[in-house]
Amino acid sequence: TIDGLSVLQKGKSVKFTSLIEDTRMQIRLDKPMEAEGDVVTIKMNFSFIVPINGSDRMGHLTTKNGEIFSIAQWFPRMCVYDDVLGWNTLPYWGAGEFYCEFGDIDFSVTAPASHIVMGSGELLNPQEVFTAEQLSRWNAAKTSDEVVTVRSESEVNDPKSRPAKDKLTWKFRMKNTRDAAWGSSKSFVLDAVRINLPSGKKSLAVAVHPVESNGKDGYGRAAEYIKGSVEHYSEKWFEYPYPMAVNVASNVGGMEYPGIVFCGWKAKGADAWGVIDHEFGHTWFPMIVGSNERKFGWMDEGFNTFINGLSSAAFNNGEYKPERQDMHQIGKYLQNPEVEHIMLTPDAMRERNIGVNLYSKPGWGLDILRNEVLGADRFDYAFKKYIEQWAYKHPTPQDFFRSMENGAGEDLSWFWRGWFMDNWKMDQAINSVTEVKGSNAEAGYNIVVANLEQMPMPIILGITTKSGKKEIVKVPVDVWMRNKVWTVHYPTTEEVVSVVIDPNHVLPDINDTNNTWNK
Numbered sequence: 001t002i003d004g005l006s007v008l009q010k011g012k013s014v015k016f017t018s019l020i021e022d023t024r025m026q027i028r029l030d031k032p033m034e035a036e037g038d039v040v041t042i043k044m045n046f047s048f049i050v051p052i053n054g055s056d057r058m059g060h061l062t063t064k065n066g067e068i069f070s071i072a073q074w075f076p077r078m079c080v081y082d083d084v085l086g087w088n089t090l091p092y093w094g095a096g097e098f099y100c101e102f103g104d105i106d107f108s109v110t111a112p113a114s115h116i117v118m119g120s121g122e123l124l125n126p127q128e129v130f131t132a133e134q135l136s137r138w139n140a141a142k143t144s145d146e147v148v149t150v151r152s153e154s155e156v157n158d159p160k161s162r163p164a165k166d167k168l169t170w171k172f173r174m175k176n177t178r179d180a181a182w183g184s185s186k187s188f189v190l191d192a193v194r195i196n197l198p199s200g201k202k203s204l205a206v207a208v209h210p211v212e213s214n215g216k217d218g219y220g221r222a223a224e225y226i227k228g229s230v231e232h233y234s235e236k237w238f239e240y241p242y243p244m245a246v247n248v249a250s251n252v253g254g255m256e257y258p259g260i261v262f263c264g265w266k267a268k269g270a271d272a273w274g275v276i277d278h279e280f281g282h283t284w285f286p287m288i289v290g291s292n293e294r295k296f297g298w299m300d301e302g303f304n305t306f307i308n309g310l311s312s313a314a315f316n317n318g319e320y321k322p323e324r325q326d327m328h329q330i331g332k333y334l335q336n337p338e339v340e341h342i343m344l345t346p347d348a349m350r351e352r353n354i355g356v357n358l359y360s361k362p363g364w365g366l367d368i369l370r371n372e373v374l375g376a377d378r379f380d381y382a383f384k385k386y387i388e389q390w391a392y393k394h395p396t397p398q399d400f401f402r403s404m405e406n407g408a409g410e411d412l413s414w415f416w417r418g419w420f421m422d423n424w425k426m427d428q429a430i431n432s433v434t435e436v437k438g439s440n441a442e443a444g445y446n447i448v449v450a451n452l453e454q455m456p457m458p459i460i461l462g463i464t465t466k467s468g469k470k471e472i473v474k475v476p477v478d479v480w481m482r483n484k485v486w487t488v489h490y491p492t493t494e495e496v497v498s499v500v501i502d503p504n505h506v507l508p509d510i511n512d513t514n515n516t517w518n519k
């Protein structure tokens with residue numbers, strides 16, 4: 001409920017009317033604001049009962065040593081006013097997440113003194129909320145690359161592990177952020193470790209979880225995972241901007257907020273790494289690059305899925321390296337007309353397709369661009385520039401497309417159109433392979449490749465000659481500009497015994513029965 005609404009302009013109460021419609025409130029000022037820097041202050045009281053299961057974005061969980069509260073979407077927010085749509089007034093529907101403006105958030109949480117509270121940003125008063133022993137461990141963690149246990153499993157039920165008070169107020173400050181969230185429980189084990197950032201700045205990885213989740217096969221390694229993940233992304237793309245990176249083990253399966261994430265308390269091993277890495281990956285999309293999740297869920301989930309692949313391959317010498325995927329199988333799956341396309345508003349697509357259209361397909365798309373079209377060097381440069389140029393701003397899909405083309409120095413409109421705006425299929429086929437004898441022409445083979453569907457892609461040929469020599473020949477996508485058939489000349493004096501289109505299954509060719517020619 002909301003009450004006590006007031007509006008101040010130049011420090012004085014002003015006349016206004018307001019209405020609430022759905023999840024939105026409109027405030028109509030009696031006199032419009034002045035251009036160029038007029039400030040209006042809106043005040044209100046608000047309260048709500050925390051749901052047990054808040055759409056998998058907040059909630060509370062019963063553990064044997066107490067309730068874990070994971071609290072988010074807990075205060076009213078201004079709609080974003082951008083230079084594309086003006087006010088972005090879509091109500092909260094669920095599948096499409098959020099679109100938030102940046103600002104500084106100071107907040108404090110008053111909880112029973114038995115609780116430990118962790119939130120977005122910097123904990124401003126550790127000396128008031130920890131015991132002396134915990135404070136010294138907390139400070140030790142800030143200079144340690146080994147995980148420091150600030151409150152151990154055996155201390156959770158020890159009253160001496162909390163200050164002897166009735167209530168305590170935890171104060172947090174988060175700057176230039178699109179949101180703030182927090183978690184609270186008396187059941188928390190607390191681990192912390194320093195995060196080293198490329199500029200020399202430091203952050204602090206903090207893991208809070210119940211004893212049930214504390215094994216080394218679970219969140220007993222959470223602080224190590226946070227450190228690995230945040231250091232990787234900071235080095236590779238853009239420096240982590242917040243003083244802390246907190247993981248809360250929760251009944252929320254996996255949900256991201258700036259500086260704090262909620263991850264399902266039962267996750268083990270690769271799943272525990274995977275969910276922590278994914279939720280912290282969201283720091284870059286959409287927390288830093290503030291895209292509109294309401295309309296374009298793929299601009300955070302898809303980009304995040306892509307960077308998660310590189311992060312998982314890098315962590316701890318490949319401990320959780322993902323398996324390579326067969327893009328031919330994926331191409332076959334995507335040709336189902338019920339799969340829609342990536343650009344569709346999340347709340348308008350079939351719920352079962354959200355996983356593919358918002359996460360996997362844009363992720364695979366960036367993999368294809370990086371590995372098969374541009375190469376890692378050009379792709380990474382362009383993607384990094386996109387993040388830098390759109391940090392703390394609100395890019396549209398077209399801003400992303402343009403930014404990538406500018407950074408890579410390549411026209412990629414064919415790819416955006418076929419892969420993002422449509423669900424075009426790809427099917428390349430070998431029409432013929434003919435030997436060319438030397439005299440007027442260069443000796444070798446003419447390999448005629450047909451593009452049978454709408455999606456253009458580079459041609460990748462695996463060629464084997466009689467001596468057993470294998471070679472990969474790549475032909476850029478441009479050959480399809482005005483052709484449905486293209487002849488690839490392969491110069492050789494040896495006999496060719498087989499030609500295979502895309503032998504490593506890296507492109508989404510839906511039909512590989514026409515991909516192979518054998519002598």
Ligand SMILES: [Zn+2]
Pocket residue numbers: 278279282301304
């Ligand atoms: Zn996500």
